Amino acid sequence: EVQLVETGGGLVQPGRSLKLSCVASGFTFSSYWMYWIRQAPGKGLEWVSSINTDGGSTYYPDSVKGRFTISRDNAENTVYLQMNSLRSEDTATYYCAKDRPTEGIVFAYWGQGTLVTVSS
Amino acid sequence: DTVLTQSPALAVSPGERVTISCRASESVSTLMHWYQQKPGQQPTLLIYLASNLESGVPARFSGSGSGTDFTLTIDPVEADDTATYYCQQSWNDPTFGAGTKLELK
Numbered sequence: 001e002v003q004l005v006e007t008g009g010g011l012v013q014p015g016r017s018l019k020l021s022c023v024a025s026g027f028t029f030s031s032y033w034m035y036w037i038r039q040a041p042g043k044g045l046e047w048v049s050s051i052n053t054d055g056g057s058t059y060y061p062d063s064v065k066g067r068f069t070i071s072r073d074n075a076e077n078t079v080y081l082q083m084n085s086l087r088s089e090d091t092a093t094y095y096c097a098k099d100r101p102t103e104g105i106v107f108a109y110w111g112q113g114t115l116v117t118v119s120s
Numbered sequence: 121d122t123v124l125t126q127s128p129a130l131a132v133s134p135g136e137r138v139t140i141s142c143r144a145s146e147s148v149s150t151l152m153h154w155y156q157q158k159p160g161q162q163p164t165l166l167i168y169l170a171s172n173l174e175s176g177v178p179a180r181f182s183g184s185g186s187g188t189d190f191t192l193t194i195d196p197v198e199a200d201d202t203a204t205y206y207c208q209q210s211w212n213d214p215t216f217g218a219g220t221k222l223e224l225k
Binding site: 035044059104106107111113 | 217219
């Protein structure tokens, strides 16, 4: 059974940093791209970042490019999201997700999410 | 970015048929997927590649469309279907619609 467990959320002041982790199990982690998706309170879903199998290629939307960094440790079955220069608009629940490569970027599995609140 | 437009809310009675629409700002072929999200929970995949039912999802759910216009149909609607439904395209960098909140009368 695929399991994704996110940790690391919390309350952080604007301009500060936070690092999220997502531990995966139930599949061969090193064979899959991984993703972060966020959801602001009461709002919709926004893709935040993608990373390929060996961590050599990463992708971001303009809203977080230059501030967020996705990385992975295949030995630890973990994907990370380093968030710097945080803004109030980054307040959201952050989900880790896994796709099914044969069907493109389809978020077939989601973690339970971790809440990040950016506030002074 | 490909913008996906969904109607914000619908209210239907149990047993009825409901269609939820999603329109893309450019053609995404059949690279469209649908998710259900209940309050306080993570989204779950319902339909992938426009019309393929995810394993374990009731056959009451179906999807159709290609190009720019897509539809999620629930027939018949049950009380447990109260949720917000999101479309998502994977033609380019993934984007989601704003969601359609389905309420039961």
